[in-house]
Amino acid sequence: MSKFNTDFFKKDFSIGFISLNQKSLLAKNLAVMQKAGIDIVESLSIMIESTQSRLKRILEDILISVKSGNTLAESFARHPNVFSGIFISSIYAGEKSGTLGENLENLSETLKKEKQLLDKIKGAMFYPIIVLVASFVLAMAMSFLILPKIIPLFEGLKMDLPLSTRLLIDFSNFVNDYQQILFWLIIVVVTFVIFLVKQKISHPVTHWILLHFPIIKNIVRNSNLARFSRIFGSLLRSGLSIDEALSVTEKSLENYYYKKAIRDISLRIKKGVKVSESLKNHKNLFPKMVSRLVYVGEEAGKIEDTLLYISEFYEEEVDNSTKNLSTALEPILLLFIGVVVGFLAISIITPIYNITGNISN
Secondary structure (H helix, E strand, C coil): CCCCCCCCCCCCCCCCCCCHHHHHHHHHHHHHHHHCCCCHHHHHHHHHHCCCHHHHHHHHHHHHHHHCCCCHHHHHCCCCCCCCHHHHHHHHHHHHHCCHHHHHHHHHHHHHHHHHHHHHHHHHHHHHHHHHHHHHHHHHHHHHHHHHHHHHHHHCCCCCCCHHHHHHHHHHHHHHHCHHHHHHHHHHHHHHHHHHHHCHHHHHHHHHHHHHCCCCHHHHHHHHHHHHHHHHHHHHHHCCCHHHHHHHHHHHCCCHHHHHHHHHHHHHHHCCCCHHHHHHHHCCCCCHHHHHHHHHHHHHCCHHHHHHHHHHHHHHHHHHHHHHHHHHHHHHHHHHHHHHHHHHHHHHHHHHHHHHHHHHC
């Protein structure tokens, strides 16, 4: 932002994790008190009395900062690890334009929508992750604990074993011979992959995969479009300029390619290009419908309302995509588990069935 630097204070006194729900309620309560005519110092004091633990300590520091003569936005900016750019920028714009109460109310609604969107995505991913983790744990238990005790029985049989059983024996022997190495190798690989995915250097690859992976690409695209439209529209409604709003929006998104596209759009707008025209240069990320609706909003002078309408549309699309994800993944996961269980059952039961058949004969 050109006129307000959220890094004004170098020291960050933030303590612990504050949920989106807590931030939304904080903004809502401050908005109610501002509209009731209560000054900001008294409002913060009331919030401190009704708040517990981590957030209370942060609000106490913000109150001290406000009493020292700093603006509310500057005071919240002391905690960049807790309060995002959209939170601080909305307060800044509200103080600047004299609409702090309205901006805080809009901010509360934006954070509430953000929480709902994240809950939908987490809910959609919960089932497949649980199934995959359970399958992995079961496979490891079979490989390290159960198979080493069963396989010696089959190896002692003087009979031709089925191919599936021989493969199972070879796999079990391999695991048994390199048990410790394999165990630590799995730990190291999983830890390294998690660490690598979190590093910015891997984002061009991992975020490209997320945008193109058949099962989840619609959720990723729709959620990014919903967040872009909602944050951009909310900031414009708060009174920020298009340049300032795009700068905060870019920092608020996580996908590498959407952030890169927004930077390019911001540069084009500074050269005099309209938002709708700039969006057309990124058709792979922003569908034609988005640029057309934004164009209509620009012509009508209501671009922020149009963006918020677009965000609602894509939030519904995320909701539909998450429901379809569970429906699509369930048979695939069941088939995967069925194949694994079926292979183990055939490999173990077939030799036993042959032995009992020979005894009967």
